[in-house]
Amino acid sequence: MNPIRNSVKAILIEEGKLLVTRNRDADGEFYLLPGGGQRPGETFLQALERECLEEIGAKIVIEEILLIREYISAHHEFADTDGDVHQIEFMFRCALSDGERPRIGPVPDIWQTGIVWLPIDRLGKYRLYPAAIVEPLQRLARGEEVGPCYLGDVN
Numbered sequence: 001m002n003p004i005r006n007s008v009k010a011i012l013i014e015e016g017k018l019l020v021t022r023n024r025d026a027d028g029e030f031y032l033l034p035g036g037g038q039r040p041g042e043t044f045l046q047a048l049e050r051e052c053l054e055e056i057g058a059k060i061v062i063e064e065i066l067l068i069r070e071y072i073s074a075h076h077e078f079a080d081t082d083g084d085v086h087q088i089e090f091m092f093r094c095a096l097s098d099g100e101r102p103r104i105g106p107v108p109d110i111w112q113t114g115i116v117w118l119p120i121d122r123l124g125k126y127r128l129y130p131a132a133i134v135e136p137l138q139r140l141a142r143g144e145e146v147g148p149c150y151l152g153d154v155n
Contacts, residue, residue: 005087008048009035010060010094011067012102016141017117019102020128021055024113030127031118033091036109044090052094054107056115059097066140066147067091069130075153091133093140093147130154 010033012019020031034055038047045062052060073085096102104114118126120141123134132154140146 002084002086005085006038006044006047007036007087007089008038008044008051009033009089009091010048010052010056010062011091011137011140012060012094012096013120013137013141014096014117016120018120018123018137019056019115019117021109021112022114022116023109023111025111028127029113030111030129031116032109032129033133034115035089035091044092048092048094053105055105055109055112056102057105058100058102060094060100061097063093063095064147065090066093067133067136067149067151069132069151070153071130071155072153089130 019034021034023030023032034052035048036051038044048062049060052058069089071085071087071089102115104112120138123137128134130151132151136146136149
């Protein structure tokens with residue numbers, strides 16, 4: 001059994017749009033929040049700052065934690081390809097630092113092909129992982145309180 005992996009993600013919302021990484025696999029395009037795995041010796045905040053620089057080429061201001069998600073691969077559609085994965089994702093509300101303009105970063109993920117701002121009111125029309133974030137992010141965009149919220153073992 002592999003160890004449980006911590007991952008940190010940035011929720012960046014501007015003008016009713018969510019910043020995501022655009023990725024491609026055999027089934028086509030899919031979208032993820034920027035972020036990734038925590039390295040030994042890193043705090044969550046250090047890991048999130050590093051991951052955003054790598055994937056979206058921008059410095060961020062980290063605000064509060066909003067959502068927590070578990071992913072146990074054996075329970076989901078990617079069980080055959082993900083192996084024995086158990087990951088916990090901590091999703092933080094963030095903002096771009098003053099003067100920062102996101103672009104594909106210098107160390108994108110293997111499937112990453114770019115970045116894009118998706119309209120929050122249409123998130124359900126995209127292949128966004130995890131899909132369970134759509135409803136809380138739409139509530140957040142409407143000015144409603146969200147988080148911290150445990151989403152469970154969802155994809």
